Structure formats: C-alpha cells, structure tokens
Amino acid sequence: MTEQVWAIVPAAGNGSRMRANRPKQYLQLHDRPVIMHTLERLASHPKISGVVVSIADDDPYWQSLPIPQEWPIHCATGGAERSDSVLSALNLLNTITHDDPWVLVHDAARPCLRHEDIDLMLSTLSHDAVGGILGIPVTETVKRVDSQNRIIETVSRDNLWRAATPQMFRLDNLRNALEHTRQAQCKVTDEASAIEYAGYQPKMVEGHADNLKITLPQDLALAALYLQQQRGECE
Numbered sequence: 092m093t094e095q096v097w098a099i100v101p102a103a104g105n106g107s108r109m110r111a112n113r114p115k116q117y118l119q120l121h122d123r124p125v126i127m128h129t130l131e132r133l134a135s136h137p138k139i140s141g142v143v144v145s146i147a148d149d150d151p152y153w154q155s156l157p158i159p160q161e162w163p164i165h166c167a168t169g170g171a172e173r174s175d176s177v178l179s180a181l182n183l184l185n186t187i188t189h190d191d192p193w194v195l196v197h198d199a200a201r202p203c204l205r206h207e208d209i210d211l212m213l214s215t216l217s218h219d220a221v222g223g224i225l226g227i228p229v230t231e232t233v234k235r236v237d238s239q240n241r242i243i244e245t246v247s248r249d250n251l252w253r254a255a256t257p258q259m260f261r262l263d264n265l266r267n268a269l270e271h272t273r274q275a276q277c278k279v280t281d282e283a284s285a286i287e288y289a290g291y292q293p294k295m296v297e298g299h300a301d302n303l304k305i306t307l308p309q310d311l312a313l314a315a316l317y318l319q320q321q322r323g324e325c326e
Contacts, residue, residue, distance in 0.1 A: 095140045095192035096213065097184055098133040098257070101176035102126060102199035103147040103169020108306055115305050116199040117152045120315055125305060127156060128202030128318065134162040136209050139195070143184050145169035145176035174269050174279055181266040193217070194265060195257035196282050200305040203317045204257070208298040212259050215296050222260035223294030224283045225302065226252040252295050255302050258282040260293070 102116050109115045116126040133142050141163035146153045148168060158164055167183040169176040177196055184194070195212070197204065208225055216223050229251040235244040258281060260268075268285040272278075279285045283293045301317040303310060 098142040098195045099180040100144045100199050103176045126199050132204045143180040145180045178269045191263045195259050197257040221291045224258040225255045225298040226295045
C-alpha cells in the first residue's frame with residue numbers, strides 16, 4: 092500500500108462510567124497511562140504516517156505525558172461529542188496533507204490493538220470504494236427487553252457484529268459525512284454510522300476479540316491481562 096494512512100484518536104471524553112478520578116484514557120495500565128499504549132500501537136506501525144489526537148480544551152493531563160519526540164503526534168481541539176472531536180481532527184489533518192489519505196479512527200481507550208489487525212484492514216480495504224471497520228461476530232445469545240427489563244424477544248445473531256475500531260475511511264468522504272450528520276442534527280456514535288447515513292455500506296473486517304474498549308472498572312484488569320498475553324506471544 093503506497094498511499095498515505097493517518098490515524099485519529101478522539102480523546103476528549105471523560106469516561107464517566109469508569110467512576111474514576113480522571114478520564115479513563117489517563118488511568119494507569121501496567122506502567123503507563125492507557126492512551127500511551129494506544130498511541131504506541133498506532134505511531135509504531137510502519138504504514139501509519141502520523142496520528143492526530145483530539146484533546147479537550149481543559150485537559151490537565153495531556154501535557155504531562157512522556158510522548159517520545161519521534162512519535163508523529165499532532166493535537167486538535169476536541170469537542171462535546173465524539174463526532175465533533177473526529178471532525179476537528181479531520182479539519183486539522185486536511186491542513187497537514189493535501190492528499191485524500193485513508194484515515195483510521197481509533198478509540199483512545201482501546202490499548203490492545205494488534206498490528207496484524209491494522210495490516211488486515213489495510214490489505215482488505217485499500218482498494219475498497221467505501222472503507223470499513225474492525226469488528227467481532229456476535230457469538231452470544233442476544234435478547235431484547237422492554238422498559239422493565241422483561242425479555243420480549245430473542246434476536247437472531249446471524250450476521251450480527253460488534254463494532255470496534257479502527258474505522259477506516261477516506262478523509263474527504265468521512266469529513267463530508269460527519270458534516271452532513273451535524274447539519275441534519277443526527278447524532279452518531281461511530282464513524283461508520285455517519286458513512287451509512289450518507290448512503291454508503293462500509294465493510295466489516297474481523298479482528299481479534301482482545302481489542303477491548305475500556306469502559307467499566309473491570310475492563311482495566313482485563314486489558315492488563317490481554318497486554319501481558321500479547322507480550323508473551325512476542326517472546
């Protein structure tokens with residue numbers, strides 16, 4: 092793949108469900124903050140030209156991170172919603188490169204991303220007209236409940252996937268899609284939703300289940316276990 096590939100990390104959220112004293116991306120995982128693991132996975136990949144991180148204006152933690160000078164990190168101003176932070180990063184990236192590169196949007200709180208999953212996305216999607224996202228097929232039985240948590244339906248899990256990140260799209264197409272949803276006042280929870288709203292059908296690429304998003308307190312311990320296991324695989 093000879094075209095430029097950039098990564099975007101929206102990191103302006105506060106992660107309230109963690110019930111911690113700081114945003115979850117700054118919690119300690121092994122020997123350093125969660126976001127440092129995430130940025131290393133992206134910045135060290137040989138095909139990623141650089142990373143744009145969206146940081147909240149009032150973030151007191153970012154400046155104290157020991158980010159190596161050789162990491163190609165750029166900072167954008169984060170917004171109230173994830174889509175605002177991603178759009179801000181895309182606008183900054185548009186001033187850095189005049190091409191229309193592929194962009195990998197990845198959660199700040201997914202520190203266990205494997206290089207082989209990035210490789211699989213690039214090889215699968217580099218010639219795709221739309222792009223796609225990393226995900227995992229649903230294997231558990233899925234139930235739909237009512238407002239009282241009473242089961243009203245067992246949902247077929249055929250063709251159901253759990254969406255993950257990175258989510259890989261062209262800069263211009265993703266920026267236009269996010270602008271479109273903003274103008275329509277349509278809230279989207281991931282980049283694929285914006286692309287879908289614009290009328291496209293992103294492709295799903297199967298990744299590893301250890302690409303965990305840290306959301307709840309118990310997830311931090313699980314991420315630590317996954318990182319330890321991954322290190323063992325490399326030895």
